[in-house]
Amino acid sequence: MAVSGTILPGVSKEQVQERAAAARQAQTVWARYTLSERVRRLRAVWAEIDAARPRIVETIREETGKPVAEIETMEIDGVSLILTYFTRHAHRILKDRPVSKPWFFFNKRAYVRHVPRGIIGLITPWNMPFLIPVGDAVPALISGNAVLLKPSEWTPRSALIVEEIVKATGLLPEGLFQVIIGDGAVGAAVADESDMILFTGSTASGKKVARAAAERLKPVVLELGGKHPMIVLRDAPLERAVKAAVWGRFANSGQICVGVERVFVEEELYPRFTEAVAKEIKSLRQGEGGEDTDLGRLIFPRQLEVVQAHLEDARAKGARVTGGEIIDAEKLLVSPALVLDARPDMKVMSEETFGPVLAVMPVRSPEEALRLANDTPFGLAASVWSRDVARAEALSAFVEAGLVSVNDVLSHYVVCSLPFGGVKDSGLGRRHSDEGMRMFCQPQSVLVHEWPPNLPEMWWFPYSRMKTRLISWMTRFA
Numbered sequence: 510m511a512v513s514g515t516i517l518p519g520v521s522k523e524q525v526q527e528r529a530a531a532a533r534q535a536q537t538v539w540a541r542y543t544l545s546e547r548v549r550r551l552r553a554v555w556a557e558i559d560a561a562r563p564r565i566v567e568t569i570r571e572e573t574g575k576p577v578a579e580i581e582t583m584e585i586d587g588v589s590l591i592l593t594y595f596t597r598h599a600h601r602i603l604k605d606r607p608v609s610k611p612w613f614f615f616n617k618r619a620y621v622r623h624v625p626r627g628i629i630g631l632i633t634p635w636n637m638p639f640l641i642p643v644g645d646a647v648p649a650l651i652s653g654n655a656v657l658l659k660p661s662e663w664t665p666r667s668a669l670i671v672e673e674i675v676k677a678t679g680l681l682p683e684g685l686f687q688v689i690i691g692d693g694a695v696g697a698a699v700a701d702e703s704d705m706i707l708f709t710g711s712t713a714s715g716k717k718v719a720r721a722a723a724e725r726l727k728p729v730v731l732e733l734g735g736k737h738p739m740i741v742l743r744d745a746p747l748e749r750a751v752k753a754a755v756w757g758r759f760a761n762s763g764q765i766c767v768g769v770e771r772v773f774v775e776e777e778l779y780p781r782f783t784e785a786v787a788k789e790i791k792s793l794r795q796g797e798g799g800e801d802t803d804l805g806r807l808i809f810p811r812q813l814e815v816v817q818a819h820l821e822d823a824r825a826k827g828a829r830v831t832g833g834e835i836i837d838a839e840k841l842l843v844s845p846a847l848v849l850d851a852r853p854d855m856k857v858m859s860e861e862t863f864g865p866v867l868a869v870m871p872v873r874s875p876e877e878a879l880r881l882a883n884d885t886p887f888g889l890a891a892s893v894w895s896r897d898v899a900r901a902e903a904l905s906a907f908v909e910a911g912l913v914s915v916n917d918v919l920s921h922y923v924v925c926s927l928p929f930g931g932v933k934d935s936g937l938g939r940r941h942s943d944e945g946m947r948m949f950c951q952p953q954s955v956l957v958h959e960w961p962p963n964l965p966e967m968w969w970f971p972y973s974r975m976k977t978r979l980i981s982w983m984t985r986f987a
């Protein structure tokens with residue numbers, strides 16, 4: 510049972526198949542609309558969704574206990590930025606792309622056309638129940654696809670509101686955007702029925718989805734867990750770095766895939782940094798999702814066990830731990846924890862915590878920080894902090910992560926022109942950006958012979974020695 514309500518009954522495999530059939534039919538209608546028409550309709554749908562903002566905010570608040578500020582800015586304004594980017598740039602991104610050819614094809618046209626894949630299966634987690642599913646649906650729909658969305662069974666209600674609004678507007682063909690309720694097994698059925706899967710969730714589930722997709726040769730994009738290393742060099746801008754570490758870890762109660770999980774601080778700065786971080790954490794106002802709350806609760810009950818296990822392990826291995834007390838187990842309220850003198854063999858440093866726990870470790874040099882930062886199976890987000898921006902930027906090139914920041918945290922998602930995704934166990938493929946939108950289409954290669962209309966090519970039958978020589982000569986200058 511979710512903290513704020515009951516799990517909604519899931520659908521059967523047969524129902525998923527029926528829904529997919531309806532989506533497929535709707536997609537054939539939708540794909541025939543011009544791109545401008547699809548953009549116009551989606552903008553109009555978004556206006557209706559935005560008008561329902563108070564209801565959506567309240568629903569997300571009930572399901573997740575997030576501070577209202579985070580719901581408004583991260584979840585809803587985040588989607589608004591995604592919509593703005595893709596509606597503004599879709600024509601450029603999806604237009605036919607002429608390509609070069611050998612010179613003796615001067616009388617033909619060659620270009621790449623972007624054809625929608627059909628049904629995009631979006632399987633999404635509980636930590637960002639609106640931003641991730643709705644944000645990913647936007648480019649998938651604009652590019653002419655249907656969407657079957659399987660939100661986490663813990664947080665499906667805001668997606669259901671979107672589905673209801675879509676229906677009420679009548680602007681999209683019936684069945685084009687559908688929310689499918691259920692657990693992991695329903696997610697697997699959605700993946701089965703889709704032509705492409707964009708999965709966001711844990712590495713363990715992502716690997717299962719990838720295995721199933723491989724069996725059917727389906728494209729799959731995986732957006733998985735992370736273990737953000739924040740490398741703080743001795744000349745880092747202290748106040749900004751401290752505030753970034755605390756926000757970057759405790760925003761969304763630490764349940765953000767790109768959230769700061771490990772901080773490596775050069776030892777000269779370590780005492781001042783840790784003292785300031787401890788002070789900053791004390792100033793956080795924790796509550797149950799009010800207007801003036803900085804920190805909410807955990808969303809998913811199992812996270813309470815993970816957080817406690819990681820803190821216990823850190824204590825047992827000699828770290829100095831403050832906070833992390835369970836304020837109310839039923840309400841999943843746990844106070845923000847600071848783990849000082851963390852070591853690589855501790856769970857807080859080696860496994861994804863995905864909770865309000867900030868682990869800090871002193872390092873002797875930037876090289877040591879880099880080695881430890883990369884000593885993880887994950888490779889999603891990372892940041893490097895220094896007043897010498899060029900030096901930090903140079904160091905960031907050696908961090909094994911899909912997303913790196915210099916003197917910044919957690920911002921890639923809303924800079925939609927940047928590809929978003931990870932390396933190693935953090936995923937495969939990218940969302941957002943021009944490439945991320947094109948991945949919802951298959952590249953169809955088009956070759957058109959223009960003139961002379963009725964003359965056969967010399968490389969067709971019949972072959973002759975002279976023709977073969979001529980073709981070889983022409984090829985040499987291609």
Ligand code: NDP
Nearest residue numbers: 634635660661662692693696697710711714732733734766
């Ligand atoms: P899970 O992997 O448990 O679940 C993600 C989604 O997949 C849920 O909808 C779940 O259903 C469904 N699911 C589970 N098993 C399968 C399966 N075999 N086939 C198809 N679908 C399945 O992840 P969490 O919900 O616990 O999310 C937290 C994780 O997500 C963290 O590791 C976090 O780092 C990662 N994440 C990554 C992001 C990124 O962009 N890289 C962004 C946000 C989070 P149900 O839960 O209903 O059972």
